[in-house]
Amino acid sequence: MKNDVLIIGAGGAGLTAALHAKEKGASVRVLTKEYPTRSQTCMAQGGINAALGNNGEDSIESHIANTLKSAHGMANEDAVRHLCENAPDAVKWLDSIGVCFSRDKDAKIAQRSLGGASSPRACHAQDYTGLKILHSLYDKCLSEGIEILNEKFLLDVITDNGEVCGVSVLDIRSGEVEVYESKSVIVATGGYSRVYDKYSTNSTASTGDGIVSALRAGAKLKDMAFVQFHPTGLKNSSILISESARGAGGYLINSKGERFVNELRPRDEVARAINEQVLKGEEVFLDIRHLGEEFINEELPQERKLAKLYENIDPLTDLIPIKPVAHYTMGGIEVDKNSSTCIKGLYAAGECANHGVHGANRLGGNSLLELIVFGKQAGQSAAAYALAHNAAHRAAENIDVNKYAQRDDENAIELDFYKIKEEIGELFYKNVGIVRCEKDLLLAQDTIKEIQSKLHLMGAVDTSKIYNTNRIEFLEFKNILELCAYVVREALDIKESCGAHYRVD
Amino acid sequence: MKITIQRESLHSYEVDLADPTLLEVLNEIKHTQDSSLVYASGCRSSICGSCSMRANGREVLACSYKVQEGDLIEPLKNVSVIRDLVVDMDKALSFNAKAKAWSLVSGEVNPVTQENEKINEVQSDCILCGSCYSACPVYAVNGEFLGPFSLTRVWKYVSDVREDDIKEKIDTIQTNGVWDCTLCNECTLVCPQDISSKADIEKLRARSVMQGHEDPSFASFGNNFNSGFGFDGSPVF
Numbered sequence A: 001m002k003n004d005v006l007i008i009g010a011g012g013a014g015l016t017a018a019l020h021a022k023e024k025g026a027s028v029r030v031l032t033k034e035y036p037t038r039s040q041t042c043m044a045q046g047g048i049n050a051a052l053g054n055n056g057e058d059s060i061e062s063h064i065a066n067t068l069k070s071a072h073g074m075a076n077e078d079a080v081r082h083l084c085e086n087a088p089d090a091v092k093w094l095d096s097i098g099v100c101f102s103r104d105k106d107a108k109i110a111q112r113s114l115g116g117a118s119s120p121r122a123c124h125a126q127d128y129t130g131l132k133i134l135h136s137l138y139d140k141c142l143s144e145g146i147e148i149l150n151e152k153f154l155l156d157v158i159t160d161n162g163e164v165c166g167v168s169v170l171d172i173r174s175g176e177v178e179v180y181e182s183k184s185v186i187v188a189t190g191g192y193s194r195v196y197d198k199y200s201t202n203s204t205a206s207t208g209d210g211i212v213s214a215l216r217a218g219a220k221l222k223d224m225a226f227v228q229f230h231p232t233g234l235k236n237s238s239i240l241i242s243e244s245a246r247g248a249g250g251y252l253i254n255s256k257g258e259r260f261v262n263e264l265r266p267r268d269e270v271a272r273a274i275n276e277q278v279l280k281g282e283e284v285f286l287d288i289r290h291l292g293e294e295f296i297n298e299e300l301p302q303e304r305k306l307a308k309l310y311e312n313i314d315p316l317t318d319l320i321p322i323k324p325v326a327h328y329t330m331g332g333i334e335v336d337k338n339s340s341t342c343i344k345g346l347y348a349a350g351e352c353a354n355h356g357v358h359g360a361n362r363l364g365g366n367s368l369l370e371l372i373v374f375g376k377q378a379g380q381s382a383a384a385y386a387l388a389h390n391a392a393h394r395a396a397e398n399i400d401v402n403k404y405a406q407r408d409d410e411n412a413i414e415l416d417f418y419k420i421k422e423e424i425g426e427l428f429y430k431n432v433g434i435v436r437c438e439k440d441l442l443l444a445q446d447t448i449k450e451i452q453s454k455l456h457l458m459g460a461v462d463t464s465k466i467y468n469t470n471r472i473e474f475l476e477f478k479n480i481l482e483l484c485a486y487v488v489r490e491a492l493d494i495k496e497s498c499g500a501h502y503r504v505d
Numbered sequence B: 001m002k003i004t005i006q007r008e009s010l011h012s013y014e015v016d017l018a019d020p021t022l023l024e025v026l027n028e029i030k031h032t033q034d035s036s037l038v039y040a041s042g043c044r045s046s047i048c049g050s051c052s053m054r055a056n057g058r059e060v061l062a063c064s065y066k067v068q069e070g071d072l073i074e075p076l077k078n079v080s081v082i083r084d085l086v087v088d089m090d091k092a093l094s095f096n097a098k099a100k101a102w103s104l105v106s107g108e109v110n111p112v113t114q115e116n117e118k119i120n121e122v123q124s125d126c127i128l129c130g131s132c133y134s135a136c137p138v139y140a141v142n143g144e145f146l147g148p149f150s151l152t153r154v155w156k157y158v159s160d161v162r163e164d165d166i167k168e169k170i171d172t173i174q175t176n177g178v179w180d181c182t183l184c185n186e187c188t189l190v191c192p193q194d195i196s197s198k199a200d201i202e203k204l205r206a207r208s209v210m211q212g213h214e215d216p217s218f219a220s221f222g223n224n225f226n227s228g229f230g231f232d233g234s235p236v237f
Helices: A012-023 A060-070 A077-085 A087-096 A129-143 A209-217 A267-279 A293-299 A301-311 A366-387 A417-431 A438-453 A469-493 B022-032 B090-098 B114-119 B131-135 B137-141 B148-158 B167-172 B186-190 B197-210 B216-226
Strands: A003-008 A028-031 A147-149 A152-160 A163-171 A177-187 A227-234 A251-254 A284-287 A320-329 A332-334 A346-348 B002-006 B010-014 B052-055 B058-061 B072-074 B081-083
Touching: A003 A012, A003 A163, A003 A366, A012 A028, A012 A129, A012 A177, A012 A366, A028 A177, A060 A077, A060 A087, A077 A087, A077 A366, A087 A366, A129 A366, A129 B090, A152 A177, A152 A209, A152 A469, A163 A469, A177 A209, A177 A366, A209 A332, A209 A346, A209 A469, A227 A267, A227 A301, A251 A267, A267 A284, A267 A320, A293 A301, A301 A320, A346 A366, A417 A438, A417 A469, A417 B022, A438 A469, B052 B131, B058 B131, B090 B148, B131 B148, B131 B186, B148 B167, B148 B197, B167 B197, B186 B197
Parallel strands: A003 A028, A003 A177, A028 A147, A177 A346, B002 B072
Antiparallel strands: A152 A163, A163 A177, A227 A320, A251 A284, A284 A320, B002 B010, B052 B058, B052 B072
């Protein structure tokens, strides 16, 4: 069956797009490489920004000003205005589909402080905000009978004569390549923080697959060098400790027990301050002991659980060892004010897209918001395009279905891509990380080029067709490699410091 | 340390890691010893529900379970195994739609107080990992039983003050639903999010009775008893 709107990715942006495209009367299908509720969105803890003013005075203008300031002049003001103006309705809509937000004494949605915000603006559901939003969206999609097909890995966005006509995917379970035809396609596949491998808070699935597929199809990418490092990843596991811990009054201290930065500055500044301490040989800790048991159990239950499990410490009585790690990629597929890419019928939303709202540094609490606001926009735009579009493309005839799914040649596998992926992560954290200089960037670029030249010596060792995760991980590795080359090239081009891209030379 | 994994047959592996989680051990095996080993994982912080499996017969999340010497690792039960430790969750997940576990709010949304919010806070922590279906002895013998996580999800919506019509939801869970559960509590014991589907099912039973439904086992007892009455209700001896 040919769909009007085909959505790749079933996280917050993809499911929101699906609901709004369906509402506009389009036939909708969603493909995901995982299951919907396993998407990166479930890991968002802090909250979703909206100037509701439930906890002290706030205004949409303040939200806009904070977002623009955090973006260091790199954001598109119109897009930011659209994001912030639509935020109260986005939260209201989530409330209407059953999201279990935390409430205040007056039965209003509770709001708390995150870094860079002039007032408590983040609506949250304890520290499970992303989880509860994602699951409510999923339930709503079920109620609307939206077709969601699980475990399909995106290979190519197929175009004909400059217009989208579908996608090819690898069915992970069967190992077969499949083609899905559609009048329009929305890419909602998430970011690429896993180029930093284990130096990232993200799910192992955040490998930027949709960005690379869109690029191959002719879409443009923008701001790829801007990567947000979250100040407080757990030291051993890189697992996220939400900014709300600092928003609530948590301190950052070094081995001497000294505070060294205003904890509520935007993430790029705080991450750099921590990095400086680490370079001086200090260990850095998050201290939330003074917030008390009742508060921690009520507001930060997940954080407490994760710190106990992965660092073997209890935040009630112990310091939490932390390090800054890659958390969010501001760059992505360039889209216009309708979420459209430069390819007719191809749209993007969520972390994989670049709507120009984050600029050089995203404000905490704006990523969940963009999923809902721009997911809606992408869904509505794609539906309107598809319903007005009668061209009879045949996707299946235009694609060599096996082109990207298999190894290109029969060379023996001599190099272990798992090991190389780990090395790239280390290299990028050190050389293309929180602080950057030309010498380090050039070294990273040379290394990536060298790895690319040896790609023919790598591949999946497992030859099984059925559920071959070795093969999937190799495809993800190839995407990571392509993104690394892009990120480092852009980082070299931008000689001035700006937000998360900080040049020490 | 040595662990044994149930694949097509039992395979044993030796790994040298200090105090690792099961997921760390599986990654170590896949990346350095045997790239054909297959398992699902994602967030590695117990929130995406991908890496549920069994350790020594008990359901765990691989990312939060600390491996012990000699552990036996197996896929979840009561779901079809695709390969090694990866199972097909589609059928279990389809019960959410069958049970109509979704919001049906229309018009103005009722305000939710802090007290209201606490009623289903824990239920909305569910990560759909499927551990409860694996542990459920009723689902093991009745593949049409709506099952623990979908009934917990129904309770989440039924108990929500924003929902204005819960009758349809309660009607939907009468067959292969709340009355089929034996209240054995296995689902509670294996839930990584401390949710008790058993307790939620008991609350749904109470709501069902309030809506005029009755326990079918009690009803059938009643029917037998009724058969002892004449058409006018007088006892027949």
